[in-house]
Amino acid sequence: MANVFSRIGDWVNERAPNLAPTYRKHMTEYFAPKNFNLWYYFGSLALLVLVNQIVTGIFLTMNYKTSALEAFNSVEYIMRDVEWGWLIRYMHSTGASLFFVVVFLHMFRGIMYGSFKRPRELVWILGMLIFLVLMAEAFMGYVLPWGNMSFWGAKVIISLFGTIPYIGGSLVEWIMGDFLPADATLNRFFALHVIALPLVLLLLVVLHLAALHEVGSNNPDGVDVKHGPKGNKWNPEKPIDAIPFHPYYTVKDLVGVGFFLTIAAFIIFFAPTFGGWFLEHDNFTPANNLVTPSHIKPSWYFTPFYAILRMIPSFFGTAIWGVIGMFGAILLLALLPWIDKGEVRSVRYRGLGFRIALGVLVFSFLALGLVGAGVTAEVIPEWFPGADVTTWENAFGRLMVLGYFGFFVFVWVYTRFGFEKTKPVPERVTMHD
Amino acid sequence: MANEVVDHGRRRFLTVTTAVVGGAGVVAAVVPFIKSWEPSARAKAAGAPVTVDISAIEAGQKVTFAWRSLPVFVVNRTKDQLAQLKGLEPRLLDPMSSDSAQQPKYATNETRSIKPEWLVVIGLCTHLGCVPDFVPDIKPEPFDANWKGGFYCPCHKSRYDLSGRVFSGVPAPKNLPVPPYHFIDDTHIQIGVDPKEAG
Ligand code: HEM
Ligand code: FES
Numbered sequence: 001m002a003n004v005f006s007r008i009g010d011w012v013n014e015r016a017p018n019l020a021p022t023y024r025k026h027m028t029e030y031f032a033p034k035n036f037n038l039w040y041y042f043g044s045l046a047l048l049v050l051v052n053q054i055v056t057g058i059f060l061t062m063n064y065k066t067s068a069l070e071a072f073n074s075v076e077y078i079m080r081d082v083e084w085g086w087l088i089r090y091m092h093s094t095g096a097s098l099f100f101v102v103v104f105l106h107m108f109r110g111i112m113y114g115s116f117k118r119p120r121e122l123v124w125i126l127g128m129l130i131f132l133v134l135m136a137e138a139f140m141g142y143v144l145p146w147g148n149m150s151f152w153g154a155k156v157i158i159s160l161f162g163t164i165p166y167i168g169g170s171l172v173e174w175i176m177g178d179f180l181p182a183d184a185t186l187n188r189f190f191a192l193h194v195i196a197l198p199l200v201l202l203l204l205v206v207l208h209l210a211a212l213h214e215v216g217s218n219n220p221d222g223v224d225v226k227h228g229p230k231g232n233k234w235n236p237e238k239p240i241d242a243i244p245f246h247p248y249y250t251v252k253d254l255v256g257v258g259f260f261l262t263i264a265a266f267i268i269f270f271a272p273t274f275g276g277w278f279l280e281h282d283n284f285t286p287a288n289n290l291v292t293p294s295h296i297k298p299s300w301y302f303t304p305f306y307a308i309l310r311m312i313p314s315f316f317g318t319a320i321w322g323v324i325g326m327f328g329a330i331l332l333l334a335l336l337p338w339i340d341k342g343e344v345r346s347v348r349y350r351g352l353g354f355r356i357a358l359g360v361l362v363f364s365f366l367a368l369g370l371v372g373a374g375v376t377a378e379v380i381p382e383w384f385p386g387a388d389v390t391t392w393e394n395a396f397g398r399l400m401v402l403g404y405f406g407f408f409v410f411v412w413v414y415t416r417f418g419f420e421k422t423k424p425v426p427e428r429v430t431m432h433d
Numbered sequence: 434m435a436n437e438v439v440d441h442g443r444r445r446f447l448t449v450t451t452a453v454v455g456g457a458g459v460v461a462a463v464v465p466f467i468k469s470w471e472p473s474a475r476a477k478a479a480g481a482p483v484t485v486d487i488s489a490i491e492a493g494q495k496v497t498f499a500w501r502s503l504p505v506f507v508v509n510r511t512k513d514q515l516a517q518l519k520g521l522e523p524r525l526l527d528p529m530s531s532d533s534a535q536q537p538k539y540a541t542n543e544t545r546s547i548k549p550e551w552l553v554v555i556g557l558c559t560h561l562g563c564v565p566d567f568v569p570d571i572k573p574e575p576f577d578a579n580w581k582g583g584f585y586c587p588c589h590k591s592r593y594d595l596s597g598r599v600f601s602g603v604p605a606p607k608n609l610p611v612p613p614y615h616f617i618d619d620t621h622i623q624i625g626v627d628p629k630e631a632g
Binding site: 162177290295310319 | 559
């Protein structure tokens, strides 16, 4: 038997001699720093969720009907009549939310340990492109059930393009293919959601990993293991502080997968709507172009950006400033490798100013999420009866907008003009075992 | 190879012309795909004018009609409500309706309408296109302690008065648009046709 396998192996090798070396290069002979911690789980978890989205998505497509007349009912049909259809749909919808949980943590890790810095700028840029495509993918997927939130979410987001001077109006019609989100809109979003964007996403993920493997992973100490002493148990040429990805990190990542799947299963089985955060109640009524849901808000993962949009008022007769602010918030993240000029990567050895600024960034981002989700509008009257909700919400929200953008301004000034007092960075990674 | 010497000028010329001609071909081929996203002939045809009966709309009431599948608000304003429009000017962004794209000439007046009591506006917030709520009562509201009646957009909290004029300091940049319309008789209006065109 073994003989048969090795003969098949040889047969393939003669015809595609690159396969085995490629496997070795990226798995058994890919040397990664030995000090990865919990924060390094989220890349492989993002891959896991990506596979989940593709597989469950394919199965949803088998019963979903792409038409404004039928879409809503076909989703109800999947939930009620298709054998195990509810599980497949909840795996897909929960997966979408968990995708963002995982990606936000993955991005935070990058900022915290300076993984975006030289020489990993391209890994970071590809990551940001992934993030943009992922947002488009999630938005279009959200439209597909054609519930009332789908409809109004689509309307509001597409109208963002209407704020562009001169061409805005016709651009919006072009995107919708009608004067309102309609059958044409739903059909094209379906095409983009199930095939166009996933192809782009897959390509970007491959490039993301290729770029990472070219320069090698960073680690919680931000020390370059490649520049340290050479010679480990497996290879005398390779860094002493690195271990082969397979089997060491594949096994470690499996532990993460186990934990993650347990949490995901709990949500899927016991709290698939997650109290209205993962699936919104207003989306359980069909799309109605004459009635806006009373509390329109996007999915939770868009709420921080949405709050930036809402908190910036219109000036000079145009609402484009909020839109610029919203996209600018993402653009600034992408430019971080050139904004943060600090030499030291990991937060462990960076100056106090950076640590505080990072805290402010996280706090403002989460707070903006609450503002965008309408939580502040609910709690202000409860905590401060008689207060003018709009005034206070705007004051708080705008402060948080300042906090978010302030991070980038501060970090640039702090690192560009040498205000940062860093701690000594160790020669080699520190192991905490 | 008959000629061993490479003519670089010629090679560059051929490379550039091939790239330009090929590029033009690609651009031309992309046009139909871009165009295919425009509203189709069927979608455009659905934009015909509609005639609506307003006899059942009582004073102080709003009814929503669909025109080009857009919601059109028709409001029968009371004397009291009309009187409130006066004092609001300082709080509004464009009280005089100076933006001519937002209403036809015949509705460029204080009440933004042909007949003072009848308001006809497209019920889509000029911020990002939600349908604002009709909040007609003159009483303090959570979003405005000094509310004189009007429209409140639940999406990002834009406010409009009972003529669809936007307040300042809200996300929406413009007054609610008034569609072309005219009165056929006292109880019927046609939305989508100017009085002139109707003769
Ligand atoms: C579909 C989404 C994504 C997938 C599947 C993915 C996958 C991965 C994987 C498997 C790794 C190596 C393991 C690890 O370091 O955790 C990685 C590393 C990295 N990713 Fe992503 N990623 C995604 C999105 C992003 C985004 C949105 C960003 C940020 C803009 C990003 C930035 C990075 C960086 C900077 C590294 C290197 C980290 C280091 O070496 O410390 N990724 N990614
Ligand atoms: S859509 Fe009405 S305030 Fe934004």
